[in-house]
Amino acid sequence: MIKVLITGANGFIGKNLIERLHREKDLIIKKYNSRDDLSLLHEHLSDSDVIYHLAGVNRPLDNQEFIKTNIGLTEEIINYLKKxxxxxxxxxxxxxxxxxxxxxxxxxxxxxxxxxxxxxxxGQEVYIYRLPNVFGKWCKPNYNSVVATFCHNISHDIDISIHDANKKLELIYIDDVVESFTDCLYRENKEEQYYCPLTQTFTIKLGELVKRLYEIRDMRKTLIIPNLSDKLTKFLYATYLSYLDHSNFSYELPTYKDERGSLFELIKSHQMGQIFISKSGKGVMRGNHYHNTKVEKFCVLKGEANIKFRKIDCDEIITYFVTDKKIEVVDIPPGYTHSIENLSDEEMIVLFWANEIFDSTKSDTFYLNVQI
Structure with missing residues (x-):
C-alpha cells in the first residue's frame, strides 16, 4: 500500500490529480492545504511514501506571500523530513x-x-515539473489562467479584451499533467536528473485562442463542431463546456416543418459532414433525387419504411425494407436516385448523415423520380 500526500489538494491541479489517483490500486491519499494547521502536515509527513508538492501561490496581495508559501512551506516539509x-x-x-x-x-x-x-x-528521488500555462476543468477563472478566464467569460456572455493578439502562449492540458504525475509513482530515477520532460505542450497566439473559443461558443448557432482531430481544439472544447452555467447545458434546435412532417439539423462538421433527423407522417415519401458526389446514410429510429433506389441510367428499382425492430444503416451511393417512404401507421423518425454540409448554391442534389 503506497501512502501519498498531496499538498494543495484543493487546488486546480490537486483536484484533478486526486481524481486520477483514485483509479489506481493500493493507494492511500492524504490531503494538505496551506490553510491547514502544520500539525496535520507533520502527521501526514511521518508515514508518506510519496509527496506531490502542489501547494503554492502565484497572485498574492503581498509579494511576501511568495516567500512564506512557495519557499517557506517547502522548507517546512524538508526540515521536518530531516528531523x-x-x-x-x-x-x-x-x-x-x-x-x-x-x-x-x-x-x-x-x-x-x-x-x-x-x-x-x-539520496532520495525528486521530480520537478516546470509547467507552462495549465488549462482544463476546475481551473479558477479570473485568477492565473487565461484559458479559464476566457472560457468562463465567453460562456457567460461577458466581454473579453486582449492587448496583443500576436502574443504566444505555451499551454499544457491538465490530463497530460496528471498522467505524467501518476507515472512518477512507479518511476525510478537512476540518474541525477531532476527536471521532467512534459508529454506534450501547445503553442498558440492569443488572438487565435480567442477565435477558437468563440467558434466553440457559436456552435450552438452554426451547429458546426470544431475540428476535434486537432488535440488542442479537442481539449479547449472540453474545457469550455466545463464552464457552462448549470442552467445552460441545453439549447434548442430550429425545426423546419411542412406537409410531410418536420426536420431539424443536429451536428455539422467541415471534416465529417452533417447529421439531421426527420419526422414523417403516415404514407409520406421523401427524396426522389440523386447526388453525383455527395453520399448519405439513412437509419430508421422509429417506424418502418421502404428505401428505393434506381441507378439513373437504368430502369431497375431496388427496394430495402427497414424497421426499428432491426436497427440498420443503409448507404446511399452517388448516381442512384432514391426515396424513403413511411409504411407505418404512426410517425416515422429517421436519422440521416451526409458527408458534406448542405450548401444551396452547390447542393449536388438533382430531383428525379425513382418510379418511372
Missing amino acids: INRKPKIIFSSSIQAEYENPYGASKNAAEEILKKYSVES
Missing part, C-alpha cells in the same frame, strides 16, 4: 516562470533548489 529521518519521493509542481527574475519565478526557483539539495543529501 524524523523520513525519505519519501517528492514530485514538485514548479513553473516555467522559475527561469525568469520575477518574484513568483524567483520563489519557485528557490523551492526547486531546496528540493535538489534535499535529494543530494538524502
Whole structure:
C-alpha cells in the first residue's frame, strides 16, 4: 500500500490529480492545504511514501506571500523530513516562470533548489515539473489562467479584451499533467536528473485562442463542431463546456416543418459532414433525387419504411425494407436516385448523415423520380 500526500489538494491541479489517483490500486491519499494547521502536515509527513508538492501561490496581495508559501512551506516539509529521518519521493509542481527574475519565478526557483539539495543529501528521488500555462476543468477563472478566464467569460456572455493578439502562449492540458504525475509513482530515477520532460505542450497566439473559443461558443448557432482531430481544439472544447452555467447545458434546435412532417439539423462538421433527423407522417415519401458526389446514410429510429433506389441510367428499382425492430444503416451511393417512404401507421423518425454540409448554391442534389 503506497501512502501519498498531496499538498494543495484543493487546488486546480490537486483536484484533478486526486481524481486520477483514485483509479489506481493500493493507494492511500492524504490531503494538505496551506490553510491547514502544520500539525496535520507533520502527521501526514511521518508515514508518506510519496509527496506531490502542489501547494503554492502565484497572485498574492503581498509579494511576501511568495516567500512564506512557495519557499517557506517547502522548507517546512524538508526540515521536518530531516528531523524524523523520513525519505519519501517528492514530485514538485514548479513553473516555467522559475527561469525568469520575477518574484513568483524567483520563489519557485528557490523551492526547486531546496528540493535538489534535499535529494543530494538524502539520496532520495525528486521530480520537478516546470509547467507552462495549465488549462482544463476546475481551473479558477479570473485568477492565473487565461484559458479559464476566457472560457468562463465567453460562456457567460461577458466581454473579453486582449492587448496583443500576436502574443504566444505555451499551454499544457491538465490530463497530460496528471498522467505524467501518476507515472512518477512507479518511476525510478537512476540518474541525477531532476527536471521532467512534459508529454506534450501547445503553442498558440492569443488572438487565435480567442477565435477558437468563440467558434466553440457559436456552435450552438452554426451547429458546426470544431475540428476535434486537432488535440488542442479537442481539449479547449472540453474545457469550455466545463464552464457552462448549470442552467445552460441545453439549447434548442430550429425545426423546419411542412406537409410531410418536420426536420431539424443536429451536428455539422467541415471534416465529417452533417447529421439531421426527420419526422414523417403516415404514407409520406421523401427524396426522389440523386447526388453525383455527395453520399448519405439513412437509419430508421422509429417506424418502418421502404428505401428505393434506381441507378439513373437504368430502369431497375431496388427496394430495402427497414424497421426499428432491426436497427440498420443503409448507404446511399452517388448516381442512384432514391426515396424513403413511411409504411407505418404512426410517425416515422429517421436519422440521416451526409458527408458534406448542405450548401444551396452547390447542393449536388438533382430531383428525379425513382418510379418511372
